[in-house]
Amino acid sequence: MNTSTATARTIALSLIRRGLEHVVIAPGSRSAPLTYAFAELADAGLVNTHVRIDERDAAFFALGLAKGLRRTAVADASVRAFGGAAAAGVRGAEPSAVAGGVSGSTSPQTPGLVAVLTTSGTAVANLHPAVLEASYSQLPLLILSADRPERLRRTGANQTIDRQSHVLGDVRLRFDAPAEPDEASLTASVHAAVAAAVGSEGAGAGMNAPYAMSSGLRGLSTPGPVQFNVQFDGELTPKPEDMPWRPEVGEANRLEHRPHVHAGFAQALEMLSRPGTVLLAGSDCDFGAHRAGELAVAFGVPVFAEPSSPLFHLSVPGHPGVLDDDLAESITGVVRTGRITQYRQDQRLLANLPTAEIQTDLDWAPADEYGSYLASAGLTGQTPDADAKRWGRTAASESHIQRAAGVRETLLGRTTGVIAGQPTVTSEVRSQHREAAAQWHEVPPTPAEPPAGVSAVAAIVGAAAENAAEHGTVAQIFLASSNAGRYASALAGNEALGRVQMSASRGLAGIDGLIATAAGMALTGPVSKQCPLRLIIGDVAALHDVGGLLREGGSENLPALQIFVLNDDGGAIFGGLEHGAGHLRRHFARYFATRHGRNFRALAEAYGWPYQQVAAEDLLAAAKAGSAGLFEVPLV
Numbered sequence: 001m002n003t004s005t006a007t008a009r010t011i012a013l014s015l016i017r018r019g020l021e022h023v024v025i026a027p028g029s030r031s032a033p034l035t036y037a038f039a040e041l042a043d044a045g046l047v048n049t050h051v052r053i054d055e056r057d058a059a060f061f062a063l064g065l066a067k068g069l070r071r072t073a074v075a076d077a078s079v080r081a082f083g084g085a086a087a088a089g090v091r092g093a094e095p096s097a098v099a100g101g102v103s104g105s106t107s108p109q110t111p112g113l114v115a116v117l118t119t120s121g122t123a124v125a126n127l128h129p130a131v132l133e134a135s136y137s138q139l140p141l142l143i144l145s146a147d148r149p150e151r152l153r154r155t156g157a158n159q160t161i162d163r164q165s166h167v168l169g170d171v172r173l174r175f176d177a178p179a180e181p182d183e184a185s186l187t188a189s190v191h192a193a194v195a196a197a198v199g200s201e202g203a204g205a206g207m208n209a210p211y212a213m214s215s216g217l218r219g220l221s222t223p224g225p226v227q228f229n230v231q232f233d234g235e236l237t238p239k240p241e242d243m244p245w246r247p248e249v250g251e252a253n254r255l256e257h258r259p260h261v262h263a264g265f266a267q268a269l270e271m272l273s274r275p276g277t278v279l280l281a282g283s284d285c286d287f288g289a290h291r292a293g294e295l296a297v298a299f300g301v302p303v304f305a306e307p308s309s310p311l312f313h314l315s316v317p318g319h320p321g322v323l324d325d326d327l328a329e330s331i332t333g334v335v336r337t338g339r340i341t342q343y344r345q346d347q348r349l350l351a352n353l354p355t356a357e358i359q360t361d362l363d364w365a366p367a368d369e370y371g372s373y374l375a376s377a378g379l380t381g382q383t384p385d386a387d388a389k390r391w392g393r394t395a396a397s398e399s400h401i402q403r404a405a406g407v408r409e410t411l412l413g414r415t416t417g418v419i420a421g422q423p424t425v426t427s428e429v430r431s432q433h434r435e436a437a438a439q440w441h442e443v444p445p446t447p448a449e450p451p452a453g454v455s456a457v458a459a460i461v462g463a464a465a466e467n468a469a470e471h472g473t474v475a476q477i478f479l480a481s482s483n484a485g486r487y488a489s490a491l492a493g494n495e496a497l498g499r500v501q502m503s504a505s506r507g508l509a510g511i512d513g514l515i516a517t518a519a520g521m522a523l524t525g526p527v528s529k530q531c532p533l534r535l536i537i538g539d540v541a542a543l544h545d546v547g548g549l550l551r552e553g554g555s556e557n558l559p560a561l562q563i564f565v566l567n568d569d570g571g572a573i574f575g576g577l578e579h580g581a582g583h584l585r586r587h588f589a590r591y592f593a594t595r596h597g598r599n600f601r602a603l604a605e606a607y608g609w610p611y612q613q614v615a616a617e618d619l620l621a622a623a624k625a626g627s628a629g630l631f632e633v634p635l636v
C-alpha cells in the first residue's frame with residue numbers, strides 16, 4: 001500500500017472511532033487519498049459523505065450539519081427531561097419549581113462530529129468564513145486540508161501555500177502532519193484534534209501532540225473548529241489490490257464534551273435572586289439556555305431574548321422598546337446566556353452593568369452534578385413564590401415585571417391574529433403590525449415597508465407552528481441575518497412559540513453561506529419532509545449564497561427545507577440605520593441597499609429547486625403545506 005493511502009486510512013479510521021459522522025468533500029487531487037478512504041467507509045455504512053463543489057459552501061454546509069446535530073441532541077435531551085409534554089412537541093414545559101427540570105433531566109450525548117475535506121491552495125482559504133462562524137458560535141468542526149509536501153513549500157510550486165496550516169484564523173488548534181508520518185504520532189494527533197474540536201476534558205494537552213502547531217490556541221475548553229493539515233507526496237490513489245477497503249472499526253471511543261458547573265454560576269444564581277436583574281438570552285446557546293430559562297422562570301426574572309435564542313418564547317415582547325432610559329436605569333445586573341448581538345440596547349446594558357454568565361455548556365453538565373449544586377445553594381424544590389419571598393424580591397422589581405407584562409399583553413393582542421393561523425393577512429392586521437412595529441422596534445423607514453416583513457414572518461412562523469402541532473413536534477425556523485430576525489422579534493411572547501424553535505448564525509452574523517448552512521441543518525436537525533426546516537432570508541443574503549442551492553442529485557433529493565426569500569430589492573436593514581438619513585440618501589440605493597431588480601425564478605430553476613412566487617395572502621398556505629422549494633415573497 002502506498003504511503004498516502006495508508007496515511008489517509010489511518011486518519012479516517014481514527015476519526016470514525018472518535019465519533020465522526022459526516023464528511024463534506026470538496027473535490028481535488030491532493031486530497032484524493034482521503035476522499036478514497038472516506039468513500040470506502042461510506043460504502044461500508046460507517047460514515048455519511050456529502051460532495052460540494054465550492055469550498056466556501058462546503059464549509060457552511062458542514063457548519064449546518066453540526067448545528068443540526070446539536071439541535072437534535074438538545075431536542076432529544078428535552079424529551080428525556082420533560083417527558084410527555086416535550087415528547088408531544090410542546091416546548092416551554094419549564095418546571096414550576098427549580099428542582100422540577102433537574103430531577104428528570106439527563107445530560108444529552110455529545111453530538112457527532114462533522115469534517116470538511118479540501119485540496120491544497122486557495123481551496124483552504126475558502127473555508128475561512130464558516131470556520132470563523134463555527135469558532136464564535138462554539139460549534140465543533142474539523143477541517144481536513146490536504147497539502148503538498150514540505151519539500152515543495154517556498155519553491156513557487158503550483159497550488160502550494162507556504163504556510164497552509166496557518167491560513168485559517170480562529171481555529172482552536174492546528175496540526176501539520178508530514179508526508180511520511182509515523183502511525184502512532186498520526187493517531188495521537190488525530191485524537192488530540194478531535195478532543196480540541198469537541199472541547200473535551202484534557203483538550204489542552206493536545207498542544208503537545210506530535211503534529212500540533214504551537215499557535216492557533218483559543219478557548220480549548222469550548223467546542224470549535226480545528227484544522228488538521230496533512231501533506232501528501234508521491235502516488236495519490238490506492239492501488240488495485242487495496243480496493244475495496246472494508247476495515248474492522250473495533251471499539252469506538254467517542255469523545256464527549258464533559259462540562260462541569262463552573263464557579264461563575266454561583267454569581268449568576270446570586271444575581272438572579274436579586275431585584276433588578278434581567279436575563280439576556282442570545283443566539284447559539286443551546287448548551288446553557290435551558291438551565292438559564294428554568295432559573296428565570298423559577299425566580300420570576302424578566303427574560304430579554306433575541307428571536308434565535310431558545311428562550312425566545314419566554315421573552316418580554318419587543319424588549320428593545322421596553323428598554324427606555326427609565327427602565328434601563330433601574331436594572332442593576334445582567335445574567336447572560338449565549339451571544340448577545342442583535343440589539344444595541346442589550347449591548348449597552350452589558351457594557352454598563354455587572355454581568356454574570358450562565359455558561360454556554362451548562363445544559364451539558366451532568367444532571368446530578370447540577371442538581372447537587374442547586375441543593376447546596378438551598379434551591380432544590382423551591383416554588384417560585386417561596387423563592388420570591390426567600391430572596392426578598394422588592395416591590396420595585398415587581399413593578400418592572402408588571403410593566404414588562406403590560407407591554408407583553410399589548411403586543412400579544414396585536415400579533416395573535418396573524419400567528420393563530422387565520423387564512424389571510426388582512427390589511428387591518430397589517431396596519432396593526434405597522435403600529436406595533438413602529439412602537440416597539442427600530443424600524444427601517446425606507447426603502448422597505450417593514451410591517452409587510454413582520455406579517456410575512458408571522459405567517460410563516462404561525463403556519464410552521466400549526467404544521468408542527470398536527471405532527472406533535474416542534475417547528476424549526478432558521479432566521480437569516482438582517483431584518484428577518486428583527487421582524488421575528490415582534491412575535492415574542494406569543495403562545496404559538498411553544499411549538500417553535502428559531503435559530504440563526506449569530507456567531508458573527510454574516511449574511512454569507514446561509515442557504516448552505518440551512519441545507520446542512522435540514523439533513524441533521526430535528527426536521528422531516530412533513531415538518532421541514534424553514535429558512536427566512538432577505539434577497540441580498542439569498543443572492544450572496546446562491547451557490548448554496550447547488551446540491552447532489554435531482555429533484556428526488558431535495559432536503560427537508562423551505563426557503564422563503566423576502567424580496568424587498570436590496571438590503572432594507574441599512575435604511576433603518578444611520579445610512580437612511582436624509583443628507584446621505586443620494587448614496588443609499590447604490591452603496592448600501594444595493595438594489596438589483598432581480599427575482600429568483602430562473603435561479604431556482606437553474607439549481608433544480610421548485611419555485612413559487614407567493615403573495616402575502618397565500619403565504620400561510622404555502623408555509624403550512626411544507627413542501628420543499630424556494631418561495632419568493634415580494635415585499636415591495
Ligand SMILES: Cc1ncc(C[n+]2csc(CCOP(=O)(O)OP(=O)(O)O)c2C)c(N)n1
Nearest residue numbers: 482483510511538539540541570571572573
Ligand atoms: C458576509 C457579510 N457581508 C456583508 C454584511 C453586511 N450586511 C448586513 S445586512 C446586509 C444586507 C442584507 O440584505 P437582505 O439580505 O436583502 O436583508 P434585508 O436587509 O432586506 O432584511 C449586509 C450587506 C454582513 N453582515 N455579512
